[in-house]
Amino acid sequence: MTYLETAAEFYSEVAQTPQVGLCCVQSSPLQLPGLKIPCQMQEMNYGCGTTVHPAELVAEPTVLYVGVGGGLEALQFAYFSRRPGGVIAVEPVAAMQEAAARNLTLAAKENSWFEPSFVEIRQGDAFSLPVPDQSVDVVAQNCLFNIFEPADLTKALQEALRVLKPGGRLLMSDPIATRPIPEHLRQDERLRAMCLSGALTYEEYTQHLVDAGFGQVEIRGRRPYRLLDCQSYGLEAPLLLESLDSVSFKVPIPEDGACIFTGKTAIYTGMEEVFDDSAGHVLQRGVPAAVCDKTAAKLAVLGDILITDSTWHYDGGGCC
Numbered sequence: 250m251t252y253l254e255t256a257a258e259f260y261s262e263v264a265q266t267p268q269v270g271l272c273c274v275q276s277s278p279l280q281l282p283g284l285k286i287p288c289q290m291q292e293m294n295y296g297c298g299t300t301v302h303p304a305e306l307v308a309e310p311t312v313l314y315v316g317v318g319g320g321l322e323a324l325q326f327a328y329f330s331r332r333p334g335g336v337i338a339v340e341p342v343a344a345m346q347e348a349a350a351r352n353l354t355l356a357a358k359e360n361s362w363f364e365p366s367f368v369e370i371r372q373g374d375a376f377s378l379p380v381p382d383q384s385v386d387v388v389a390q391n392c393l394f395n396i397f398e399p400a401d402l403t404k405a406l407q408e409a410l411r412v413l414k415p416g417g418r419l420l421m422s423d424p425i426a427t428r429p430i431p432e433h434l435r436q437d438e439r440l441r442a443m444c445l446s447g448a449l450t451y452e453e454y455t456q457h458l459v460d461a462g463f464g465q466v467e468i469r470g471r472r473p474y475r476l477l478d479c480q481s482y483g484l485e486a487p488l489l490l491e492s493l494d495s496v497s498f499k500v501p502i503p504e505d506g507a508c509i510f511t512g513k514t515a516i517y518t519g520m521e522e523v524f525d526d527s528a529g530h531v532l533q534r535g536v537p538a539a540v541c542d543k544t545a546a547k548l549a550v551l552g553d554i555l556i557t558d559s560t561w562h563y564d565g566g567g568c569c
């Protein structure tokens with residue numbers, strides 16, 4: 250049996266007997282005006298963060314959702330696209346497809362704006378998405394890609410890139426590890442399926458995104474996820490897992506490398522009104538400007554510029 254078959258077996262089990270709190274870090278998922286989430290669907294919240302960022306979803310996007318689970322995020326995405334087939338949910342596990350379909354039928358009874366046809370559940374998997382090249386605006390996955398071995402993660406990311414339109418977005422939420430997870434845990438297929446032992450470090454995770462070809466990555470959230478203790482996991486020191494919410498853009502990688510935004514800002518502290526680095530960054534004295542980590546590192550060595558810490562919840566925002 251391969252680790253992917255072990256994962257499929259595990260998700261077949263938890264489709265038939267929901268495991269409340271399997272992956273999630275918050276009992277109350279994202280609430281939206283006029284959205285009612287059926288209890289059965291909420292019990293199958295197997296995501297470790299959220300991939301539903303309203304600001305990314307204003308233009309009624311076509312969303313491809315990989316690994317439907319109980320259908321909770323598919324429903325939340327349908328809230329924004331609101332049309333038949335607006336959300337295509339790809340799922341290889343038959344029992345999970347059935348559970349999601351059941352939960353979405355319940356959701357239609359509780360939400361007058363929603364029809365089950367708004368989410369089209371399709372057979373398939375992350376390595377072979379059943380849609381043409383450049384056909385969707387958004388690809389989303391929550392707490393699935395961390396299960397994959399690194400080579401398979403590369404394949405899944407390349408497949409996401411293939412189906413996204415130019416400028417399209419990959420919305421992800423996954424556990425990451427605060428130090429490399431020891432081999433004896435990485436080899437444990439059931440723990441991997443439970444999203445507890447496949448996690449990469451932050452650096453490895455973001456490097457995979459850039460290597461796959463995403464030119465811009467924005468970190469929307471980073472929070473504690475689970476603690477692997479010494480006794481239960483055979484560790485010499487406890488190992489903290491975090492969950493990371495990110496948005497990656499299908500845009501060309503700039504010549505000097507991809508832009509990764511983690512919430513840093515640059516503030517000019519010198520005596521002029523503005524600072525201009527002649528490379529596209531114009532800073533008004535005393536006013537923070539959002540910068541990617543690459544630019545932050547370049548500006549930090551110039552003097553008269555203060556770089557603030559990563560907030561880990563960058564949303565592109567400024568005040569004007």
Ligand SMILES: C[S@@+](CC[C@H](N)C(=O)[O-])C[C@H]1O[C@@H](n2cnc3c(N)ncnc32)[C@H](O)[C@@H]1O
Nearest residue numbers: 260294295296316317318342374375391392393
């Ligand atoms: C941890 S659950 C997350 C479910 C959902 N994203 C959520 O947030 O509740 C992982 C989901 O991915 C599905 N899955 C497992 N292997 C997969 C694969 N190779 N490709 C696509 N989906 C897969 C599982 O059956 C399950 O529905």
